[in-house]
Amino acid sequence: MERQGNALRLAAVSPEALAAGLLPGLALADARARLPLLAAFPHDPAADAALLRRLARLSGDFTPMVALEPPDALLLEIGGSAHLFGGAQKLAAALASRIEAEGLAQAHAFGDTPDAALAFACHPSAGGDWRRLPAAALGLAPEDEAALRRAGLRTLADIASRPRRALAARFGLPALTALDRIAGGVVRPLKPRKGRPSLMFEQRLPEPLLMADAVGLILERLAVRAARRLQRLGLGGRRFTAGLFRTDGLCQQLGVESGRATRDPAAITALFAERIAALADPLDPGFGYDRFTLAVGAAEPLAAAQPTLEGDAGSGPARDALIDRLSVRFGANRLLRLQPADRHLPEHAQHRVPAAGSRAMPWPLSPPAETPMRPLFLLDPPEPVEVLAEVPDGPPHRFRWRRQQHRIALAEGPERIVPEWWRSRSGRLDAGHTRDYWRVEDEGGRRFWLFRAGFYGADAPPRWFMHGLFA
Amino acid sequence: MQTESTPSGPAARPAGPAPAGRQRGSPAPEPPSPADPAEQGRLHELHAASAADAPSAAAAALLVAAASCPDRAIAWLRLQAAERRTGALYGPGLADLGLPPERLLMAVLPDELALLKAGTDLLKSRAFGAVLMELHGPCRRLDLTTSRRLALAAAAGNCLALLLRAEADPVPSSAWRRWQVASAPSRPLAALAPGAPAFAFELLRNRAGPSGARHALDWAQGRLVPRAPDAPRAPDMAETPDAPALPRTALPLPVGRSLPPGRRAA
Numbered sequence: 001m002e003r004q005g006n007a008l009r010l011a012a013v014s015p016e017a018l019a020a021g022l023l024p025g026l027a028l029a030d031a032r033a034r035l036p037l038l039a040a041f042p043h044d045p046a047a048d049a050a051l052l053r054r055l056a057r058l059s060g061d062f063t064p065m066v067a068l069e070p071p072d073a074l075l076l077e078i079g080g081s082a083h084l085f086g087g088a089q090k091l092a093a094a095l096a097s098r099i100e101a102e103g104l105a106q107a108h109a110f111g112d113t114p115d116a117a118l119a120f121a122c123h124p125s126a127g128g129d130w131r132r133l134p135a136a137a138l139g140l141a142p143e144d145e146a147a148l149r150r151a152g153l154r155t156l157a158d159i160a161s162r163p164r165r166a167l168a169a170r171f172g173l174p175a176l177t178a179l180d181r182i183a184g185g186v187v188r189p190l191k192p193r194k195g196r197p198s199l200m201f202e203q204r205l206p207e208p209l210l211m212a213d214a215v216g217l218i219l220e221r222l223a224v225r226a227a228r229r230l231q232r233l234g235l236g237g238r239r240f241t242a243g244l245f246r247t248d249g250l251c252q253q254l255g256v257e258s259g260r261a262t263r264d265p266a267a268i269t270a271l272f273a274e275r276i277a278a279l280a281d282p283l284d285p286g287f288g289y290d291r292f293t294l295a296v297g298a299a300e301p302l303a304a305a306q307p308t309l310e311g312d313a314g315s316g317p318a319r320d321a322l323i324d325r326l327s328v329r330f331g332a333n334r335l336l337r338l339q340p341a342d343r344h345l346p347e348h349a350q351h352r353v354p355a356a357g358s359r360a361m362p363w364p365l366s367p368p369a370e371t372p373m374r375p376l377f378l379l380d381p382p383e384p385v386e387v388l389a390e391v392p393d394g395p396p397h398r399f400r401w402r403r404q405q406h407r408i409a410l411a412e413g414p415e416r417i418v419p420e421w422w423r424s425r426s427g428r429l430d431a432g433h434t435r436d437y438w439r440v441e442d443e444g445g446r447r448f449w450l451f452r453a454g455f456y457g458a459d460a461p462p463r464w465f466m467h468g469l470f471a
Numbered sequence: 472m473q474t475e476s477t478p479s480g481p482a483a484r485p486a487g488p489a490p491a492g493r494q495r496g497s498p499a500p501e502p503p504s505p506a507d508p509a510e511q512g513r514l515h516e517l518h519a520a521s522a523a524d525a526p527s528a529a530a531a532a533l534l535v536a537a538a539s540c541p542d543r544a545i546a547w548l549r550l551q552a553a554e555r556r557t558g559a560l561y562g563p564g565l566a567d568l569g570l571p572p573e574r575l576l577m578a579v580l581p582d583e584l585a586l587l588k589a590g591t592d593l594l595k596s597r598a599f600g601a602v603l604m605e606l607h608g609p610c611r612r613l614d615l616t617t618s619r620r621l622a623l624a625a626a627a628g629n630c631l632a633l634l635l636r637a638e639a640d641p642v643p644s645s646a647w648r649r650w651q652v653a654s655a656p657s658r659p660l661a662a663l664a665p666g667a668p669a670f671a672f673e674l675l676r677n678r679a680g681p682s683g684a685r686h687a688l689d690w691a692q693g694r695l696v697p698r699a700p701d702a703p704r705a706p707d708m709a710e711t712p713d714a715p716a717l718p719r720t721a722l723p724l725p726v727g728r729s730l731p732p733g734r735r736a737a
Contacts, residue, residue, distance in 0.1 A: 319544060319598035323576065328587055334579050338562040338572040351564035352577070360573040363566050368692055371667045372567035372659055376530050379558035404523075409656065412664035441665035445656035446523050469557060471530030471568060471654070471668040471690065 002043035004294045011043040015105075045071070055099060056193050056247055062095055067114075067190040073121065075190055102249065114188050115181035116273065130183045131157035138178040154264020156183055158172070198229050199237070199296035201225050208247045215244065215283060215292075219272050221266035222294035228291075236261030236302030238357075240268055244283070245291035258324045259356040260317070261300040267321045274328040327356035344420050346467065347380050373439070375449045376469025382465035385450065389464070392456040396438060399450065401466050406442040413438035414452070433462075439470070447471065486579025490535060502684040505531065505672050506695045509539040511600070512629045513624040513647040519637035520653035520677070525557055525607070527654035528569060531670050532603050532633045534695050537570045539631045546593045548578045548586050549605040556607060568692020583612045587621070594624035594632055601631040608638050618644035636718070641675060650678035655687060667691060669698065 002011040008028040016036070020274070022031050031038055048071055056074055059066045062085070065077035078091055085091035092108050099106045107124060111117030116130060119137040126132040133156045135148045147170070153159045159167065160183055167178050180186040219242055230236060237416045238261050244252045256271040276283060329336050335355040340363045343349050366372075389396040395411035419432030433453035440446045447470030454462035515535070519528035536545050547560065562572040576599070583606065590604045591685060602625075606613065609661045618634070622645045625632035634646065641649060651673040657666035672686040687698040 040611055108474040197514050251647040318596060319576075322592065322596045322598055326578070326592065330578070330580060330585060330589065334581075336577040337580065338560070338565070338575065338577065340562060340572075346561075346563070350572075352559070363562060363572050365571075366566045366569075367565075369567070371657070371665065371690070372564060374527075374563040375561055375568050376533075376564040376568060377526055378561035378564070410663050410665040412660070412662070439665050440655060444523065445654045445655070445669060446527070446659070447654070447665055447668065468561060468564070470564075470665075471527050 008040075010040075020332075022360075032458055048072070053193075055102075055104075057251060058098060058102075059095060060193075063092055064192070066193050068193055073118060075117065076113075077190060089205045098249070111182075112179055112185060114190055115178070116183075116329075119182050124313070131155060131160075131180065135159060137182065138175055140171060140175055140178070144175065147171075161163035165189040167275075179200060199226065199235075199299060200230065201229075201294045201296075203292045205290050205292075207211050208285075208290045210285050210288045212283040212285050213288065215276065215285075216269060216273055218289075219294065220265060220269040222292060223272075225293055225298055226268070227263045227265045230263040230299070230302070231304070233299075234301060234303065235299040236263045237296035237299050239264075239297035240271070241295045241297060242272060243291075243293035243295070245293070246285065247287045247290050250286065256324075257357070259320045259327075259358070261298075261302045262317075262321070263302060264321070267324070270321070271328055274325050278329055279288060307392065323355050327354065332356050338363075342409050345417065346374070346418075347378060369439065372470065377468045377469040379467055379469075382451070382467040385464050385466045387450065387452075389452070393436070396440060396464070399440075399464065401448075406444075406448075408440045408441045410441040411438055412440075415439075417451075437467070479527070482583025495512055502680065503648065503674065503677065504684075504686055504688075504697070505535055505670075506686070506688055506697055508537075509535050510632055510647075511539060511624045511631045513614055514618065514625050514634065514645065516586070516634045516636060516641070516649040516676075518639070518641060518649065518653050520671075522638045523670040524639040524653045527668065527670060528635060528637060528652040528669060529557070529603075529605065530690075531652045531672070531695070532635050533568065534690070534693070536603060536631060536633055537574075538694060541707060544574050544576060544598065546576045546578065546599045546602045547605070548590050548593070548603065549608070550579060550583070550586060551579055553605055553607055554579060568690070583610050583721075585619055587612060588736035590632070591620060591624045592636065594621065594630045595628045597628045597630070599628075599630055601633060601666070603633045603635055605635040605637075606639070607636075613642065613644070615643050615645065618646060621648070646676070647678050647683075648674065651675050661704040664724075682720045 008248055010022060010024050010026045010028065010031055012024055013022045017031075017035070020035055022035065022038075028040055031040075039470075042137060044091055052070065053073065054071065056066045056068055059074055059076055063076050063078050063081040065080075067075040069075050072449075074175075076095075078088055082088040082091050083241070085094060088110055089416075092110070095251050096106055097110060107121050109117050109120035109124070109128065111120050119130070119133055120126060120128055123137055126134075135153060135155065136145055138145075140148070148154075148159065153162065156179065159179060164176060167179075177186075181188055203218055205218075205221055209215070226237070226240075237258075239255065240255050242254045244254070246252075254272065254275050256268075256275050258267070258271060262268065292460065306428075323335055333353040336352045337355045337358055337360060339351040339353050339358070341349055341351050341363045383401065386400040387396045388398040393414065395413060396408055398405065398407050400406070414436035417435045417437060419434065421428060421432070424432065435451040435453050437449060437451040439447065440450055448466060449468035449470065450464060451467055452462045454460060456462060517528050517532050517535075519525045533545070533547075553675045560575075560577060565572045565575065578589055580587075580589060586606065587606060590602055593599055593602045604621075613634075621632050621634070624630075634644075655669040655671040657669045658665045668690040670688045670690075672688060674682045674684045674686075676682050688695045689698045690696075
């Protein structure tokens, strides 16, 4: 049942209910009046769509060209694949038995055009002859359908015998288009569910594989085949997707990405091993896997590399492969690289980017100096400190940070850093606090980076913050 | 650049306790200094003398690592909690210290086990010149077996392993050397400005010779250098005779409750 306006109406009925005379669209109250024991469930269109997508995946075994036809139909282009199954009828029988094994009812039909096939499947009484299809097959609005019936045009043969101009004038161009698509051989372009990846490798097993441990072996075999092919093409992949197909029709997809294009089977297998080890639910072979696929996505040109005599210790590829593996295991945001950012405020002067897939960017060289001018560690956000300092602009003498008192022995400053007013929304010069930074060293020899936000004599008294720790 | 540390010819052997055997007979081996490049393929421990010395110990570890492998990548592994305690590693500061940040790979890991596992993998990979593992506080997982595993991984990967510890008592381990690092008062620059970072090293344990040596080292242009003996530290600033004798007002400032200005400006 589903809610239409204020009434609960039936959205779909079971064969038994259909036999009892219930039809979709009937109000639930009327249906209950006829059948008091009626079991009604809320309509879940999302689940229906998911089921249809699953069936489409399953149909992908029979032809790569599968289009969804919501709410309840699939269109398969089998012109190129029927011979693999010994003819269209045998293909349809195999597919029908797969679908019925899922516990679903199905009806199928063949047609010269997608719409004809759809119409024949919906109206099996026509027996595959478009002339005997009822007028409802055109899918017109209910009042147009009633008008056709009143005019005595019950089948498509009747309608096609009328002058086209009159039909177009009375029912509009869509009616003629629908008629042409069913009867006139006009093929509507199908929108396939998903383009088949250009590089796809498949391994079918004679017996279902029950051991989850052996999955890695099969994937390695696929990776070796993929590597051979990629090498011939001079390509490397950055995204690999493994499909694990169970005998009971369930399919699990595992994806891994690598930072740079690769075709090294060992590296690809290692990435999948990490991915499988990091799964929240371990692999469940159920009754066994009988088919594996490996798709290569995001292929990039990759020239053959000459390994050095000392092996590739310390060189880029080995390091990148390791970073990929660790990123798959711990998460890409845990392995980081620091990249420079040309920004004014200290806390914005660097980006932390995931190391996998990013390049090391050269940092500007620091001029030789007697001592580092920027701290090794930056506290973000800065932590407030209590400071005893000379007013208005003198150095701090003492400060209290994290409940600890520090007496300052050496201090240098102030280094004034104005807020990035050009980035502020108001665009005003006083868009933030001006900061005066001090490099200080306490009596124990620890070095800190303090700053004062604001000025003495302004409306609000200035405040001091700890922003960084020096070596 | 590694020809210094890797012996060539038939004498080339995997890094192991071989130098110890050679030195057993010799009467007084040269006491090692952190200023010398550390041999690769070994595990070294650096203990911060106190929690406040952790940034200095980290910098010392970085400088030791950078000196031991001048052109190879360095990995730094730390825990999520350390990011809160000492703040995040700051690229401009690293560059100022003399270590180009592009050489560094950072890993911020959720727990000790992940850190030690990742550290072992990185050490073995031969793709890094040094791997720093930073662990604060007592760590139950870091026992003799684990440190032996790290030492073997370092030897297998010909990589310098540095275990950076803070707020923790030394526990038995198979580290080649164990240093204690504290930050030391620096030699002031003009106008009483803080000078180059200064460190006080103490050799707590040494497999290949006597321990107990103390070293005072200064930072100079990206390297650790022994401190020159004439280093009279300026007395307390308030007592310096050249401080202006003018009366100065000093105001205590309360800790504010509102957002820090960096956030406000954003």
